[in-house]
Amino acid sequence: MIRMAAAQHHSTSPGGRDIMGSRGISIVVARCLSSVEWLFRLDCGVPQGKARWMVDGLAGALALGVVAATPAAAQEKPAALGLGIFTFTSGPAAAYGMPGKNAADLMIDEINAKGGIGGVPLSATYVDEAQGAQGVIAEYRRLTGDAKNQVMVAALSSANCLALAPLAEQLEVPTVGWNCDTHQLLIDGKSKYVFRPNGNTVPEFVAYAIYLLDRKPDVKTVAIINPDYAFGHDAAKIFIAALKALKPDVEIVAELYPKLGSPNYQTEISRLATARPDVVFSNLWGADLENFVRQAAPRGIFTSSQVILALGETVLQRVPLPDGVIVGVLGDGWWMSPDAKAKPETVKFAEAYKARFGEYPAFPSIKMANALIYVKAAYDAAMQKNGSKWPTRAELADAMKGSKVETLTGTAQTRADNDGLVDQIVGVTVRMSAQQFPVIGDMVRYKGESLMPQAGQDPLAWIATLKPEFAKDLPKPGSYK
Structure with missing residues (x-):
């Protein structure tokens, strides 16, 4: 089952409704940046350290009212495993973002055709990053508030990755950055729930x-x-x-x-x-x-x-x-590389992608597919470790740390700081x-x-x-x- 999350409007005008009723925070962010500018800038004319404080502050404020209400991940096997997948599906950036979504559609279908993960089918909800940071953060909070959505695959924009990272830690939700390139994301080495199985x-x-x-x-x-x-x-x-x-x-x-x-x-x-x-x-x-x-x-x-x-x-x-x-x-995501051509599953994926979408998978497509392979490998490892029981979010994050996963085009090795060696x-x-x-x-x-x-x-x-x-x-x- 695949559905698209609609962009939500959050008013910051006098008398308007904002995301959490925290009107002051919304007004500060809106005055500093437009929605599009926020996606692609980290400073708005202020020093980078202060900019990161603004990102952390916004995400933290949005998390305050929901940490206690966030449901613990169910340990009983669910009817379906929900994934929140963040990319650009509209606007100029969709030229890069839609190949990622296309690959997710195809890879999810392939995983489900083989029995899903531990017998559980995958279900994706797509979030359009073009709606702006406030909307992206609100959608992340909404999706993670549902226990069936155990993993977030987020995001394309490095600015959005930085905005979501503190929220992932506060809500304790495994979050896989499928296209987060900025080296700033994991530089402090303290992350427990944010992972990047790609290069930086x-x-x-x-x-x-x-x-x-x-x-x-x-x-x-x-x-x-x-x-x-x-x-x-x-x-x-x-x-x-x-x-x-x-x-x-x-x-x-x-x-x-x-x-x-x-x-x-x-x-x-x-x-x-x-x-x-x-x-x-x-x-x-x-x-x-x-x-x-x-x-x-x-x-x-x-x-x-x-x-x-x-x-x-x-x-x-x-x-x-x-x-x-x-x-x-x-990275290594070239569908025609010697390593890729030596793997029958990669050749099959590339041909299936071409048949379905009219072109071969560019590297954003491969990055997304490899990220989903990474998620599946973490579930398999977690269940192997705990006697085939359905893992909690914490157990899933533990399985990602230090992992080494064979992908369509090579190997994604996760370091102790959760950064990927690719x-x-x-x-x-x-x-x-x-x-x-x-x-x-x-x-x-x-x-x-x-x-x-x-x-x-x-x-x-x-x-x-x-x-x-x-x-x-x-x-x-x-x-x-």
Whole structure:
């Protein structure tokens, strides 16, 4: 059974009704940020520490009235296992979010066709993150208040992940971040109920710096064009820090941060054309990435510079990309990787996805599918440990901690701080006669642990310690076949 949670309106106007009757909190947040801005920004012009305090405060305030009322997870086997799945199903971000939902639909059907989890079928309720943070938090609270919903798979937006994390701890609900990339999510190492079976921004963007320098060791000038919110700025900081550590003489000639959802990039493209950098790095995504590619290609950006599109795999089937563009999958979720093609269940999943949705699964689809595999593995492990009894939420969270799960495309290993160790695949666009769109070639697969600082270590401080010889013993482009 699958249903869509409707977005709810919560008034913060004088005399209006707010989420918990906590009118003051609602007004503060509404004045600082619009719903869309909140999804993609963590500060609103205030220092990041204060911004995180605002996130924690909002989630905590919403939790105050419901902690005692939240039902304990039933230990008797339920008729159905409810999952709350958070993604974007409307707006520009749906270009990235809907492939995740599609994969969830397909994976849930496949799990149920094989008997569900412990004989219990899965039932998903989808929450559209486009409704804004207050609505997302309210939906999380509503879903977790129902004992049948034992797990939340949340969320796509890093800002939403940060907003929901303190609530997950207070309500003691296992919450699996299927697409939470921000390295800030688990940085304090204290989480008991929030898990990320995917990589984070540190290995994801350090990987691009290493791959670039292996392919173009003489690079001298680099330009950045990233979206103007936390994910874009974090990616730039990490990528630049890694480049400076590994090749100190690299010069950053432009840092451009267009507004998220911009339909026109001609101003930024003109800046890039004038600067003529050796390399253009971008982590634009969704409709923004599609628009940028369509506008930049006719103006020669892809021929005058080596372009890196960190999320480029998501548009391979939708927009024409020339050969030689460096792309990756922010993890190991490439449906055509050697590891993926060696697994019959992955090949079957990719073909079933194509038959049902008209295109092959991009990496957001694989991330979602792998997250659901991770949830199922935790249930199986918990029931094996407690004599086949249906696990409580606490027992399920305990099973996730320190787990190692085989996924469609590799292995998701959970560290003691609940962060995931996932390999990073990077390559370049190439043509294959078997496909009508570019694919990834000249690939490398970096081990997840090789690009991650130790738990508790400041990521940017760790990157600053890297030396040029750091990459010497890492695999090289073309080695992953």
